[in-house]
Amino acid sequence: MRKSIHALSQTELIDALKMNDSYILKQFYTLHYKKIEALVLKNSGTIEHAKDVYQDAFVTVWTHVKTDKFVPKNDTALQGYLYSIAKNKWTDVLRSKSFKNANKLNELTLTDVKDSTEDAAQEQDLKLKTAMAAFKNLGQPCKQLLGDYYFEKKSLKQIAQQFNIEENTARNKKYRCMEKLRNMVIAPKKQQLGR
Known part of the structure; x- marks a missing residue:
């Protein structure tokens, strides 16, 4: 029986991501998506935006883990890191001119x-x-x-x-x-x- 992601320490989780453990990667990806989706939807985004931002953030975090650019400081460091990267990426999208223009057309999909x-x-x-x-x-x-x-x-x-x-x-x-x-x-x- 394989270990659940919840049973892993931060070090074990990082080791699993470094080894491209597809079982753990999938669990980690799925586990944290809803939090990012909620952030994007609350801030003028759509589910499509949330998926794009989350995927970008996830790949960035995964790359940083593999190249040792990220070192955990506590037991929830990686989750917090993923959230902050996603938040920064979404802030960049909100500030972009193309989003502001598209947003005028998007009135219907906003969760207002x-x-x-x-x-x-x-x-x-x-x-x-x-x-x-x-x-x-x-x-x-x-x-x-x-x-x-x-x-x-x-x-x-x-x-x-x-x-x-x-x-x-x-x-x-x-x-x-x-x-x-x-x-x-x-x-x-x-x-x-x-x-």
Whole structure:
């Protein structure tokens, strides 16, 4: 029986990461994702942003561990290090000009729901229905790609292989499809406001 990540000391955890122990790497990755997701969602981000930031932070931490740039000072040092790197990366994204511009289009995906009052819940419900209706009206390639990524949880690498394209092309297509979906959702909202 393999040791759970919770049973490892900080030194054992670092040794396991250095040896590319896939079992421990996967546990470590999964264990800390939700905390980073919560941070990003609370600060104007989406789940997609959270995944990107977390992956970047995780790879950075893993690289620093392997090259001995990180030395633990206590039993939760590595977890704290991962969190602070993710937080810094997200702060950089928030400060970037491209995020500020994209954020104007992103009004619908922001988690700015106040307390869980009935109005807020109804508004969220309406947003979800509008987004799902727009999703149904997307062209088949976009619907397939976004469905595979968000609902089937396939990686961009898997999607690229499936569509027989480069991974970078798949990333660009996903971005363009999301923009198309956002515009389809925002347009009816603007029409309602214009009435």
